[in-house]
Amino acid sequence: MPGQKTSMGKVDITRADIVLKTSPCHRIPRRWFALLFGLFHLYVFLLLLLYLFPYSSTPLRHTIAKNYFEFQVRGGSSKMLWRTPKPRKCLHPILNPYDPEMMEYQVKVGPIKCPSDREDWVYVTNGSIHISLRAQKRHGKISCTYKPIVRDGDFAVRRDPVPGVMQDGQPLQADFFSISCKTESGKNYENVHSAVARYKAVQERLDKHAADRKKTSSQGLGLSVFMYGFDSMSRMAWLRNLPQTRDYLVHTLGGVELEGYNIVGDGTPAALLPILTGKMEEELPEARRGFPGVTTVDGHPWVWKDFSRHGYVTAWAEDMSKEGTFHYRMLGFKEPPTDHYMRPFYLAAEKEYSKNEKLCLGSTPRHVNFMRWFRNLFDTYRNYPKFFFGFHTELSHDGNNEMQAQDEDVKSFLEGLEESGHLNSTLLILMSDHGARFGHIRATAQGKLEERMPYFSFRFPPWFRRQHPDIMRSLETNVHRLTTPFDVHETFLEVLNYTGSGQADIRHRGVSIFKEISKDRTCVDAEVTPHWCACLDWENVSQSDRLVVEAARAALATINELTQKQRGKCVELTVLNITRGSRYVCTEEDSRAQDKILKYWNQYNKNDFGRFDGMSCRKGISYFQVSFITQPGGGHFEAICYHDVTSGTLRINSKELSRINKYGSQPACIQDLLPHLRPFCYCKEQI
Ligand SMILES: *[C@@H]1O[C@H](CO)[C@@H](O)[C@H](O)[C@H]1NC(C)=O
Ligand SMILES: *[C@@H]1O[C@H](CO)[C@@H](O)[C@H](O)[C@H]1NC(C)=O
Ligand SMILES: *[C@@H]1O[C@H](CO)[C@@H](O)[C@H](O)[C@H]1NC(C)=O
Numbered sequence: 001m002p003g004q005k006t007s008m009g010k011v012d013i014t015r016a017d018i019v020l021k022t023s024p025c026h027r028i029p030r031r032w033f034a035l036l037f038g039l040f041h042l043y044v045f046l047l048l049l050l051y052l053f054p055y056s057s058t059p060l061r062h063t064i065a066k067n068y069f070e071f072q073v074r075g076g077s078s079k080m081l082w083r084t085p086k087p088r089k090c091l092h093p094i095l096n097p098y099d100p101e102m103m104e105y106q107v108k109v110g111p112i113k114c115p116s117d118r119e120d121w122v123y124v125t126n127g128s129i130h131i132s133l134r135a136q137k138r139h140g141k142i143s144c145t146y147k148p149i150v151r152d153g154d155f156a157v158r159r160d161p162v163p164g165v166m167q168d169g170q171p172l173q174a175d176f177f178s179i180s181c182k183t184e185s186g187k188n189y190e191n192v193h194s195a196v197a198r199y200k201a202v203q204e205r206l207d208k209h210a211a212d213r214k215k216t217s218s219q220g221l222g223l224s225v226f227m228y229g230f231d232s233m234s235r236m237a238w239l240r241n242l243p244q245t246r247d248y249l250v251h252t253l254g255g256v257e258l259e260g261y262n263i264v265g266d267g268t269p270a271a272l273l274p275i276l277t278g279k280m281e282e283e284l285p286e287a288r289r290g291f292p293g294v295t296t297v298d299g300h301p302w303v304w305k306d307f308s309r310h311g312y313v314t315a316w317a318e319d320m321s322k323e324g325t326f327h328y329r330m331l332g333f334k335e336p337p338t339d340h341y342m343r344p345f346y347l348a349a350e351k352e353y354s355k356n357e358k359l360c361l362g363s364t365p366r367h368v369n370f371m372r373w374f375r376n377l378f379d380t381y382r383n384y385p386k387f388f389f390g391f392h393t394e395l396s397h398d399g400n401n402e403m404q405a406q407d408e409d410v411k412s413f414l415e416g417l418e419e420s421g422h423l424n425s426t427l428l429i430l431m432s433d434h435g436a437r438f439g440h441i442r443a444t445a446q447g448k449l450e451e452r453m454p455y456f457s458f459r460f461p462p463w464f465r466r467q468h469p470d471i472m473r474s475l476e477t478n479v480h481r482l483t484t485p486f487d488v489h490e491t492f493l494e495v496l497n498y499t500g501s502g503q504a505d506i507r508h509r510g511v512s513i514f515k516e517i518s519k520d521r522t523c524v525d526a527e528v529t530p531h532w533c534a535c536l537d538w539e540n541v542s543q544s545d546r547l548v549v550e551a552a553r554a555a556l557a558t559i560n561e562l563t564q565k566q567r568g569k570c571v572e573l574t575v576l577n578i579t580r581g582s583r584y585v586c587t588e589e590d591s592r593a594q595d596k597i598l599k600y601w602n603q604y605n606k607n608d609f610g611r612f613d614g615m616s617c618r619k620g621i622s623y624f625q626v627s628f629i630t631q632p633g634g635g636h637f638e639a640i641c642y643h644d645v646t647s648g649t650l651r652i653n654s655k656e657l658s659r660i661n662k663y664g665s666q667p668a669c670i671q672d673l674l675p676h677l678r679p680f681c682y683c684k685e686q687i
């Protein structure tokens with residue numbers, strides 16, 4: 001506000017006049033006045049000295065815990081850093097999906113065409129393989145040999161030979177198989193197929209539960225759950241690239257989209273672990289390759305185990321085995337995690353990709369094959385409660401434009417499920433893990449927010465909406481409230497054991513979305529750290545601001561500290577350019593909320609992952625978020641720095657340092673041995 005300063009000045013002068021005339025000060029002896037006057041000047045002089053000659057000029061660097069790095073700010077404390085606390089709630093930014101800056105990167109992509117002359121010669125119904133009549137009509141008598149694809153841990157498969165010629169109608173021994181067929185005229189068909197086998201053990205477990213359920217009363221909501229998602233799709237990117245799917249979900253099925261859904265960490269594991277286990281990676285047993293005491297992820301409290309205990313059949317699938325959420329950095333599963341598990345299929349099928357057209361498997365687009373597997377599951381287990389989760393990566397993780405190629409297919413897939421009655425018993429969740437993490441879009445201001453706000457929607461069958469108007473009311477309200485992956489986990493537990501609608505207790509980090517979430521819920525309440533919180537009131541600060549520069553230096557020193565032990569291989573980086581700086585000043589209210597979390601977090605304190613207090617938002621702390629480009633290699637990074645105004649220190653949590661452009665093959669020399677260093681290492685041999 002212009003003019004504010006002058007009017008404030010006037011007010012002060014008038015008040016000073018009044019003081020002179022009416023205060024009892026005139027009773028104080030004159031020499032006291034002189035003394036006070038002198039002291040005041042001394043104080044001003046000292047302040048001036050401190051400003052001109054800062055108390056520390058060498059940056060002090062040390063690691064205070066595994067993830068936290070501390071630095072002394074050159075120039076000590078800062079001038080302007082206090083702000084009057086104001087009541088604050090989480091208000092998410094209103095983004096425009098068609099923002100011109102975003103549309104610059106939007107390219108139109110048509111459907112994927114696969115060769116129609118490579119039609120499948122075999123198909124599976126009700127767990128048995130059949131030779132297609134059409135193929136027989138076209139090619140004459142066909143004989144096939146069939147090899148089940150058998151899982152051998154999470155990183156290998158075997159093909160167990162089945163002696164003799166395949167019989168038409170032969171039952172599948174495993175969900176996935178290779179097949180090789182010949183005609184009498186010498187024509188060949190070879191392919192890998194995904195289907196659903198009839199597993200006796202699974203069927204017996206389900207039937208036993210169904211019988212028990214008849215005897216005992218259940219607290220559950222009587223819903224199957226089908227969560228289907230795509231990698232790296234912000235809500236905005238979903239609107240841009242899946243308009244038909246969205247239109248069908250919202251306008252025909254009556255789905256509801258969460259507009260304040262906020263991620264809680266970096267990457268896919270940090271998005272899916274809270275949903276599937278209710279915990280962050282830090283709170284779970286060590287599963288990262290290359291770390292001491294590492295184990296597979298089998299022991300995690302997976303929510304599909306809860307569903308299984310409640311008599312649900314479970315399935316989990318993701319494509320792109322090399323990028324597997326629990327396999328890329330982690331050791332994966334020793335035992336199959338769910339009743340049906342698609343990983344072995346991709347381990348086998350990916351080896352055949354080169355014999356196929358781009359993005360095809362025979363005559364079928366690969367994303368359609370993925371959907372069909374779920375459709376088969378629904379058909380196979382029509383009358384049983386189901387928990388299925390499919391997460392498709394191939395068309396979205398290198399940029400979202402290619403998602404347009406499957407918009408129509410996703411819509412038809414959903415239509416098929418609805419028309420066959422499957423969705424009438426199912427809570428359908430369409431979702432993503434986070435927005436684009438790399439690329440041009442990510443480097444824009446809106447892209448940064450989009451990354452933190454993935455797509456998340458819920459759709460309940462009509463009878464459910466009629467029977468539970470209170471749940472639907474909460475859900476409608478929660479559309480505009482802050483929600484997180486932890487809430488999805490709590491919601492799943494409520495599907496199994498419903499405790500009612502009403503007000504959510506936001507003192508817990510995760511709350512069921514069946515309960516109304518307060519508009520006062522903040523990121524701190526939900527344990528979303530400032531780096532990830534999309535609703536903090538950040539102010540832009542100039543790239544040349546002293547503290548922004550210091551923060552970038554500290555972040556760079558942290559990156560170099562992380563690769564220090566590998567200096568023989570990874571080059572020391574320097575800052576080429578600071579591209580953005582912003583600041584958030586913590587308030588009294590933040591302090592109170594923070595104390596609450598600290599208590600909770602200390603239960604999980606593991607030395608390994610460092611301390612929580614490094615990210616305390618309390619009065620006297622301000623956050624600086626800086627983006628900068630390093631050289632060599634042009635790495636673009638974004639970091640958050642915690643600035644303690646009193647002590648003049650900067651703290652960095654290495655887990656809140658993001659690489660926002662691709663590292664490609666830059667870390668080739670360490671990528672297998674030390675996958676966690678990939679974003680930070682630029683290998684010497686490329687120079
Ligand atoms: C499907 O297969 C199962 C077991 O193999 C059998 O019990 C069931 O009757 C079959 N269903 C149909 C419709 O053929
Ligand atoms: C959907 O399920 C409800 C409850 O089980 C049932 O009453 C209704 O008839 C079903 N609707 C359709 C179209 O099948
Ligand atoms: C359901 O939740 C209630 C309240 O939290 C709990 O007392 C009960 O044991 C739970 N029931 C089951 C079957 O988990």
Ligand SMILES: *[C@@H]1O[C@H](CO)[C@@H](O)[C@H](O)[C@H]1NC(C)=O
Pocket residue numbers: 445538539540
């Ligand atoms: C901060 O800067 C970004 C990018 O330059 C701009 O889009 C945004 O509107 C600015 N925000 C404020 C509050 O000025």
Ligand SMILES: *[C@@H]1O[C@H](CO)[C@@H](O)[C@H](O)[C@H]1NC(C)=O
Pocket residue numbers: 576577578579
């Ligand atoms: C540094 O970034 C600024 C702002 O993004 C840009 O204008 C400038 O050209 C960049 N300089 C270099 C050397 O990349």
